[in-house]
Amino acid sequence: xxxxxxxxxxFFDLKKDVDEGKISELFKENKxxxxxxxxxxxxxxxxxxxxxxxxxxxxVTTFRAYEISVDLTFQLRNAPILVTIGQxxxxxxxxxxxxxxxxxxxxxxxxxxxxxxxxxxxRPLQASALCxxxxxxxxxxxxxxxxxxxxxxxxxxxxxxxxxxxRTSGSVVTGLAFKSNSSNMFLFIAxxxxxxxxxxxxxxxxQKYQLDNIGCTKKCSVLAESLQESHFMxxxxxxxxxxxxxxxxxxxxxDGEKVMxxxxxxxxxxxxxxxxxAVLTTMSNELQNNSSEGHLITVLDIHNKFIVFSATxxxxxxxxxxxxxxxxxxxxxxxHHLDEKDLQSKLSxxxxxxxxxxxxxxxxxxxxxxxxxxxxxxxxxxxLCDKGDYAGAIEQYVKTIGKLEPSYVIRKFxxxxxxxxxxxxxxxxxxxxxxxxDHTTLLLNCYTKLxxxxxxxxxxxxFITSKDGALNYDVDIAIKVCRNESPAEALMLAKxxxxxxxxxxxxxxxxxxxxxxxxxxSNLNYEEAEHYMKKYGIVLVENAPKExxxxxxxxxxxxxxxxxxxxxENLMTGSFEVPCRADPEDFVHLFLNNSELLxxxxxxxxxxxxxxxxxxxxxxFEHYIHVWSNLxxxxxxxxxxxxxxxLLQNSDVKYDKSQALVVCHLHSFKEGILYLYEExxxxxxxxxxxxxxxxxxxx
Numbered sequence: 080x081x082x083x084x085x086x087x088x089x090f091f092d093l094k095k096d097v098d099e100g101k102i103s104e105l106f107k108e109n110k111x112x113x114x115x116x117x118x119x120x121x122x123x124x125x126x127x128x129x130x131x132x133x134x135x136x137x138x139v140t141t142f143r144a145y146e147i148s149v150d151l152t153f154q155l156r157n158a159p160i161l162v163t164i165g166q167x168x169x170x171x172x173x174x175x176x177x178x179x180x181x182x183x184x185x186x187x188x189x190x191x192x193x194x195x196x197x198x199x200x201x202r203p204l205q206a207s208a209l210c211x212x213x214x215x216x217x218x219x220x221x222x223x224x225x226x227x228x229x230x231x232x233x234x235x236x237x238x239x240x241x242x243x244x245x246r247t248s249g250s251v252v253t254g255l256a257f258k259s260n261s262s263n264m265f266l267f268i269a270x271x272x273x274x275x276x277x278x279x280x281x282x283x284x285x286q287k288y289q290l291d292n293i294g295c296t297k298k299c300s301v302l303a304e305s306l307q308e309s310h311f312m313x314x315x316x317x318x319x320x321x322x323x324x325x326x327x328x329x330x331x332x333x334d335g336e337k338v339m340x341x342x343x344x345x346x347x348x349x350x351x352x353x354x355x356x357a358v359l360t361t362m363s364n365e366l367q368n369n370s371s372e373g374h375l376i377t378v379l380d381i382h383n384k385f386i387v388f389s390a391t392x393x394x395x396x397x398x399x400x401x402x403x404x405x406x407x408x409x410x411x412x413x414x415h416h417l418d419e420k421d422l423q424s425k426l427s428x429x430x431x432x433x434x435x436x437x438x439x440x441x442x443x444x445x446x447x448x449x450x451x452x453x454x455x456x457x458x459x460x461x462x463l464c465d466k467g468d469y470a471g472a473i474e475q476y477v478k479t480i481g482k483l484e485p486s487y488v489i490r491k492f493x494x495x496x497x498x499x500x501x502x503x504x505x506x507x508x509x510x511x512x513x514x515x516x517d518h519t520t521l522l523l524n525c526y527t528k529l530x531x532x533x534x535x536x537x538x539x540x541x542f543i544t545s546k547d548g549a550l551n552y553d554v555d556i557a558i559k560v561c562r563n564e565s566p567a568e569a570l571m572l573a574k575x576x577x578x579x580x581x582x583x584x585x586x587x588x589x590x591x592x593x594x595x596x597x598x599x600x601s602n603l604n605y606e607e608a609e610h611y612m613k614k615y616g617i618v619l620v621e622n623a624p625k626e627x628x629x630x631x632x633x634x635x636x637x638x639x640x641x642x643x644x645x646x647x648e649n650l651m652t653g654s655f656e657v658p659c660r661a662d663p664e665d666f667v668h669l670f671l672n673n674s675e676l677l678x679x680x681x682x683x684x685x686x687x688x689x690x691x692x693x694x695x696x697x698x699x700f701e702h703y704i705h706v707w708s709n710l711x712x713x714x715x716x717x718x719x720x721x722x723x724x725x726l727l728q729n730s731d732v733k734y735d736k737s738q739a740l741v742v743c744h745l746h747s748f749k750e751g752i753l754y755l756y757e758e759x760x761x762x763x764x765x766x767x768x769x770x771x772x773x774x775x776x777x778x
Contacts, residue, residue, distance in 0.1 A: 086437065090387040090425050091378060094416040098137050103412040105131060105139065111412060114397040115161075117154035120180065121399050121406070124149035128165060132180060132189070135402050142188035144176060151209040160215060161189065162234065164197065164206045172196050172203050175220065177235050192235040199226040199244050207297065210255035210266075217279070219266055221252025227268065231282060245285060248273040254300030258309055258324065265324050267311040269300040274313060276324055290322045298339035303381065305345050314340045314349060331379070338374060341398040343405045345444070346387065347379045350395045376407065378417070383440045388417065422447065426455070435459035435475075453482040464491060473500045477507040485518065498525055506542075509552045519552045523560040530565075543571050554578060562589070579607060583615055593623035597630050602642035605659035608634060613665060620669045620676070628676050631669075634661045636687045664695055674702040682722075696734040700726055701742050708746040724750050727758075 106125065115122040121133040128145035130152070145165035150173060153162045159181035164173050175195040182190035197206055199222050208221035211234060218230040218240075225247045232240040247270050254269035268275040274291040295313040303310045303321075310321040310328050314337030321328035335351035342348070353375040374395045378388035394410035407415045420428075422445050429438040438455050447455075460475035469492070476488045485508055492501035505522040508514045514522070526539035539561070554576045561569035566589055573582035582599060586592045597619060600611050612619070612627075612634060620627040633639075638659045663684055670677030681699040684691060691699075703723040710716045726732055727739060736755055743751035749772075756765045 085379075085384050085386050086434070087386040087389060088425075088428065088434075088437070090420050090428075091417045092420065093390065094418055096413055097406070097416040098133075098414045100413070101137050101139065102133070102408070102414050105141075106412045111396060111408070112149050113152045114399055114408065115152040115154040116399040116401040117156040118159055118180070119402065120154060121401055122152050122154045122161060123408075124152055124163070124165075130161075130163065132161075140189075142186075144178075145174070151206055153209045153211050155211060155213060155215070157213065158215065160211070160235065162209065162211050162218065164209055164220065170203055172198050173206050175218075179235070193237045193240075195237055195240070197222075197228060199228050200224075208252045208255045210257060212257040212259075217257060217264070217266075219255045219257070219268075221247070221255055221268065221270075223251045225249040225252060225270060227252060227255075229266070229277075229279060229285070241282070243283070243285070245277060245287070247275055248289075248294075250294065251297075253295055253297045254313070256300070256302035256311055258302060258311070260324075263324075267300075267302065267322070269311075269313050270294045271296065274311070274320075274322055276311075276322070278324075288324075290326060291320065293320070295337070299337045301340040301342045301347075303342050303347065305342075312340060312342075312347065314351075319347070319349070331381075333377070333379075335375065338395065339398060341400065341405065343400045345380060345382055347381050348398055348405065349375075349377045349379065350398065351375050351377070353391055376417075380441075382444060383437070385437065430458065433462055435462060450482065453479045457483055457487075460488075469497055469500045473503050476504055480508055480511050480513055485513070489521070495528070498528055501525055502529065514552055516553055516556045519556045520560050522552070523557055523564065527564045539565055539568050540571075543568050543575065555581070558585075566590070579603060579611065583611055587615060587618060591622070593619055594626050597623055597626040598641070601630055601633070602640050604640060605634075605638050605661075608638065608640075609661045609665075612661075616666060616669045620673070624673060624676055627669075628680055631661075631666050631680060632683045635663045635666070635684055636660060636689065660689070663689070664692055667695060667698055670702075674705045677702050678706060693733050693735055696726070696732050697738050700734060700739055704742050704746045704748050704751070707748065720748070720750055723748065724754060727751060727754055 102123070105123075109125040109127050111123055112126045113124045119135060123131040123133065124144070125131075126148050128143055128148055129141055130144045130149060132140040144163055145167050147166035147169065149163055149165040151164040155161075159179055161178040161180050163176050163178065165176070167174055173196075175193075175197050176191055177193040178189040178191055180189045184190050197220050204222045204224055204226070206220050207223045209219070211218045215234050216232060218234050220228045220230075227245040227247055228242050229245055230240050230242045234240065247268055250271040250273070252268060252270050254267075256267040258265045258267060263278060263280045266277045266279050268277065272292065272294045273289060274294060276288050276290055278286040278288070293315065295315055299314040301312050303312055308323060308328075310323060313320050316336055317332065317334060319331040319333050319340075321330065333349060335353065338350040338352060340347065340349060351374065353373055373391045373393055375391050376389070376395065377386060379385070380387050392407065392409060395407055396410055396412070397408040399406045399408065404419070405417055407417065409415065422442070425441060426438050429435070429441070435455060435458060439452070439459065442452055442455060456475045456478040460472040460479070463469070463472035463475065473492075476483070479488075488504055489501065492504065502522065502525040505514070505518055505525065508518055509522065522542075523539065526542055530539055554572060555578070558569045558572050558578060558581050561572060562585065566585070570582065570585050570590070572578070573585060583596050586596045586599070596615070600608050603611070608630075612631065616627065616631075638661070663681065667677060667681075670680060678699065681691070681695065700723060703719060703726065707716055707719040707723060710719065727734070736759065740752065740755045742748070743755065752768060753765060756762070756768065
């Protein structure tokens with residue numbers, strides 16, 4: 080994205096002369112030569128060799144560090160260590176001095192730990208860049224002819240320090256920055272005509288990589304450390320170029336001759352030349368500069384692609400970041416504070432301009448809590464609704480699920496023309512597990528209406544066939560709604576979610592597919608199959624007698640689900656090794672209106688070696704005789720009478736002889752009557768029976 084396309088906001092307030100002129104008073108008769116900041120101090124130095132340590136209360140400690148001048152300073156961020164480079168005598172190599180600002184020597188100056196002469200070669204050279212790692216074990220000094228000295232070891236101790244001269248590109252070293260990751264240490268180097276990175280992880284095995292053949296001037300390079308992937312940035316006339324340890328990164332097309340770059344929190348501060356008069360409307364006329372040339376200060380939010388501050392100032396000498404803020408030192412040594420607005424002020428500003436998308440990005444980047452974000456999402460959704468962007472509004476309302484009452488959103492989209500958007504919201508409500516029965520009912524009704532619309536896909540079917548967990552809803556409610564509006568989908572839902580009771584109920588009551596129900600039950604495990612045959616057995620035997628009888632035979636002998644693939648795990652674990660047998664007595668009542676099937680059912684159990692109860696044996700005999708009495712064919716009657724008699728004669732069959740005798744008399748089953756009398760030694764009764772039948776041939 081081009082720089083000119085970035086949105087512009089004013090997230091900073093410029094406060095003038097925050098030091099009440101104390102710094103300008105210090106430099107009435109001399110000039111600022113270098114600046115640095117860190118460890119709760121601002122560090123300034125002058126052309127006379129003096130250093131000024133400034134606290135937050137603007138207390139100033141001054142001491143002479145060099146006899147001639149201070150060229151470079153570097154204050155560690157979190158330690159009282161100040162490293163300086165300067166001149167004590169003309170015509171010789173500069174001196175590196177390491178100061179402890181927390182200790183005072185007998186002269187009232189910070190304690191000097193170490194003095195080292197910077198010697199990159201055999202002739203005096205001016206140092207042009209300085210960088211010290213926070214671990215105090217690495218220091219780099221760059222020189223005007225392109226050489227570089229890398230120091231290893233404790234920077235406060237001369238004896239433990241080892242140095243090595245590294246080569247760059249032969250031009251002035253303008254910027255240095257250390258960058259480390261979990262396993263490697265790197266040193267970025269900017270010169271006037273190149274960008275280089277050294278892998279300095281291993282001593283004496285430094286590896287050089289040239290990242291670019293363009294460079295930058297002094298103060299125009301900076302390490303952006305708070306980005307997800309740290310970038311080494313350089314500023315040139317046409318753009319800001321970014322580099323990683325692997326090569327070039329993004330490029331930001333920011334025109335103008337760059338004077339300096341600085342990094343503060345997540346912001347890139349750019350000072351560039353401008354020909355416009357240096358008048359800042361937010362400040363008093365005291366900041367006007369009679370010169371026609373000023374400096375343009377631009378603060379970029381790189382992550383969000385915003386310009387968060389832009390103004391023209393008098394010439395800027397330095398940018399100093401400390402105490403959670405950053406300060407601008409102008410050419411007249413006046414110190415100004417760019418005070419960042421608090422988050423709520425930023426959001427209020429954005430809300431007034433309806434920049435809700437920007438507000439959300441900023442709130443997220445600054446760790447806004449979830450309740451606060453929901454408020455913004457709601458406001459954004461309301462704004463988009465008012466504009467007629469209902470799709471965008473729904474996108475925002477979805478982000479409020481779990482916090483905002485769903486009815487607030489639903490009421491806005493109940494109109495039939497918004498049914499698609501309402502469906503999207505209800506889907507999200509189900510997916511996130513916040514839907515009630517009413518929401519499920521409403522969603523399914525929306526699907527039904529969508530399916531009836533021209534050009535709409537089968538939304539209801541897509542809902543039903545969605546993967547488990549994709550949508551969280553009350554399946555029972557969904558089936559109930561679909562049963563009235565879309566019976567086929569109701570059946571599909573019941574089967575998919577293994578709602579056996581619903582599936583069987585729908586097939587029987589709505590579709591009358593009794594055979595399908597029996598097939599379905601035969602695939603269930605034993606306990607479920609037994610339960611549903613007890614519950615629905617009467618209607619199934621009545622409407623699908625053969626299939627029902629076959630299933631009951633299995634259920635009362637050695638039941639295994641028909642669909643073995645669905646139950647393979649149970650089979651592998653041995654769940655069916657012990658035969659699962661239901662009690663036939665629980666099912667015989669299903670056949671009271673169909674004696675032939677009952678006989679077939681019970682005979683199968685006998686053939687399988689099942690031991691039946693006395694009541695079941697009695698019932699089998701009774702239905703033998705009942706069927707026998709209704710047969711017309713003599714042959715069939717003879718076969719069945721033999722079965723009945725054989726049952727009576729089976730010593731393993733425990734039946735009630737008195738009840739059997741009553742049945743035989745009731746149906747005039749002569750063979751059975753005579754057998755039972757004889758079995759009980761009731762010979763007199765046998766005689767009387769023959770007499771009553773005028774059967775003289777038998778006595």
